[in-house]
Amino acid sequence: MAAVTGIATVAGLAIAPQAGAATVAAGAVRWAPCVSADTPGAECATLEVPVDWAHPDGATFGLAIARRKATDPDARVGSMVFGPGGPGDSGVERVVGGISRFSPEVRRRFDIVSFDPRGVGDSNPVTCSGDLLAGRPSAELSNQADFDATLAYNSRLRADCRARTGPVFDHLDSAQTVQDLEALRAALGEGRLTFHGSSYGTLLGAQYAETYPRRVRSMVLESVIDHSVTSTRDFLRSEAASAQDSFDEFVKWCAAQSSCALHGHDIRAVWQGLLDRARRGELEDPAKPGTALSLADLVNKSALKRFYGADYAELATSIAGMAASSPLPASPTSVAPLPPATPVFCADWHLPVRDYQEYTSLVGVMNRTAPDLPQLLPIQMAAACLGAPTTNPQHRLTAHGAPPILVSNALHDPATGYPWAVSVARQLGRSGALLTYEGRGHGSVTSGPCMENAVDDYLIDLTVPPRGARCPATSS
Incomplete structure (x- = not known):
């Protein structure tokens, strides 16, 4: 099976606050031109x-x-x-x-x-089975059986990634990286x-x-x-609120800018139409003609990523283009890969979820807080961390x-x-x-x-x- 940089979770023991970083000597770095x-x-x-x-x-x-x-x-x-x-x-x-x-x-x-x-x-780098990563379950859980299956999958993935990555896998949290940073300070003199x-x-x-x-x-x-931010609910709510605020700012900007490709349109209605098409697997991915764009990718890659640089004009043009495109025949969409360093996140954030009932309640909180942006990345990260030990909690x-x-x-x-x-x-x-x-x-x-x-x-x-x-x- 192919091995690729992938996601998982972290186990290990907490470290002493000031363990040994100062033992790295100044001048320990040998620089050479980068290849x-x-x-x-x-x-x-x-x-x-x-x-x-x-x-x-x-x-x-x-x-x-x-x-x-x-x-x-x-x-x-x-x-x-x-x-x-x-x-x-x-x-x-x-x-x-x-x-x-x-x-x-x-x-x-x-x-x-x-x-x-x-x-x-x-x-x-964290390395995991490509086949196992490709089988990641959707964060859209429908019942307790889905919740249990996600826990079991996460456990299998952790074991696989640990075996392929080596001992570092159990020591990826930011408290360990603090010591790496202190070692770098000392080595730089x-x-x-x-x-x-x-x-x-x-x-x-x-x-x-x-x-x-x-x-x-x-x-x-x-x-x-x-x-x-210690509670799972507060973390997800605050992340959803930030994302929705940026969507609201985009709508305001477009309403005020005659150059916006959606100026004069009901932007939320146009966007909702795209969300519905993505849910049915009928929305074509502009970057992959003939391939359906998933709901999660529409929200996180097409919209949220552009909010990072406040690329509102580009987003409006993209939305207008997708809205004018012909629907694809309904087809299933693939589950997008999570960031390669998800295990670092799992090691730093204790976001417990007891069962499916609590999970669906959290999804509801996010959807009420960010009604225009379902399936935001933070809920997917929380699902990927289910069952994971956390070595550097909030x-x-x-x-x-x-x-x-x-x-x-x-x-x-x-x-x-x-x-x-x-x-x-x-x-x-x-x-x-x-x-x-x-x-x-x-x-x-x-x-x-x-x-x-x-x-x-x-x-x-x-x-x-x-x-x-x-x-x-x-x-x-």
């Missing part, structure tokens, strides 16, 4: 780190890392480590492919360094860490600040995850002794809603500095000169924006 770099100038290396930081003298694996040096060596401040999102994004690919997400001034003053988190990319975390990378950054508060120089948490953030940490979020973020950023800033107390972007999208630190200048001044000169700082939305 097949799309944009010249990137350097790559491998940092050996323990499989389990609770046993730092045990087995190791190679953590893939990459950097681009500061474009002005004479003005260099130091290294800034970027924490990739996902979970499952490759920081190495971000660096190798170019680092346009950072301002020219940040690129001038810092070496930009990132890594593939454990279980991702070239850092001992930085006395204190300068860090920029985006989306899932904010969970890593916040937990690093909690574990090593006095080793933080500066830290940007962009599009912020609140890891203190808890309230405490980072006493940390310097000011910049918490940045758009008011209308489809994945990490603004209330999460407010909550994290409050948990950080005197260390939390909230910077609000009054616009849309997932990620906003370079959304106009106000945002860019505030972030640059903080990272370079440690100038903290005034309390309550807000930046206007750029035109969309």
Whole structure:
């Protein structure tokens, strides 16, 4: 059977908060030009780190890392480590492919360094049976038998992925990755860490600040995850609310823009028609002619993904094109694969569901909260984590002794809603500095000169924006 990077869940023991990371010596990294770099100038290396930081003298694996040096060596401040999102994004690919997400001034003053988190990319990736992954059951459960079958499938998949991935599989949670990050700081020879975390990378950054508060120089948490949301219901409701808010913003935008391909139409009615066709297997996938687009892919890939960049014009054009297309003969649609690093998510989020009755109640909560967006990714992730042990569960953030940490979020973020950023800033107390972007999208630190200048001044000169700082939305 084919082996591919896949999903599963994580088992293992919790680690001691400050197990052995400082034993990695400065200068332990041997850089060399990256192979097949799309944009010249990137350097790559491998940092050996323990499989389990609770046993730092045990087995190791190679953590893939990459950097681009500061474009002005004479003005260099130091290294800034970027924490990739996902979970499952490759920081190495971000660096190798170019680092346009950072301002020219940040690129001038810092070496930009990132890594593939454990279980991702070239850092001992999670590997599972392709055949088993292809048999993933739908998250649309109809009865207790479906619920039990999903539990059994998850258990088989965990066993398969563990056997193929090796010992790292039991040590994929973000608490372990915090120690990898601390090892990287030490290997780079930085006395204190300068860090920029985006989306899932904010969970890593916040937990690093909690574990090593006095080793933080500066830290940007962009599009912020609140890891203190403890109940399954509250987590799913908040995720659904953020996604629906972005759909509502899209509808408002289209109503106000004569250039919108759906301007003057009842957008929700047009969209509902597409949802109904997708449910029946009659909606053609624009990217795969002759193939039916599933309801989950219509919602998560056609719509939600475009909300990340507030690509409203492109979404409107896509919806108009699908609405005008001829229906396919009704046919079953396949279950889309989940992100490769789902096991990381399962290790970090304890989202228990007792039985089918509770599960269908949670689906109802999501559908009432996001009536235009059924089958959102978070409920699929919750289904994939059923029965999984969690080694780094949610808890309230405490980072006493940390310097000011910049918490940045758009008011209308489809994945990490603004209330999460407010909550994290409050948990950080005197260390939390909230910077609000009054616009849309997932990620906003370079959304106009106000945002860019505030972030640059903080990272370079440690100038903290005034309390309550807000930046206007750029035109969309």
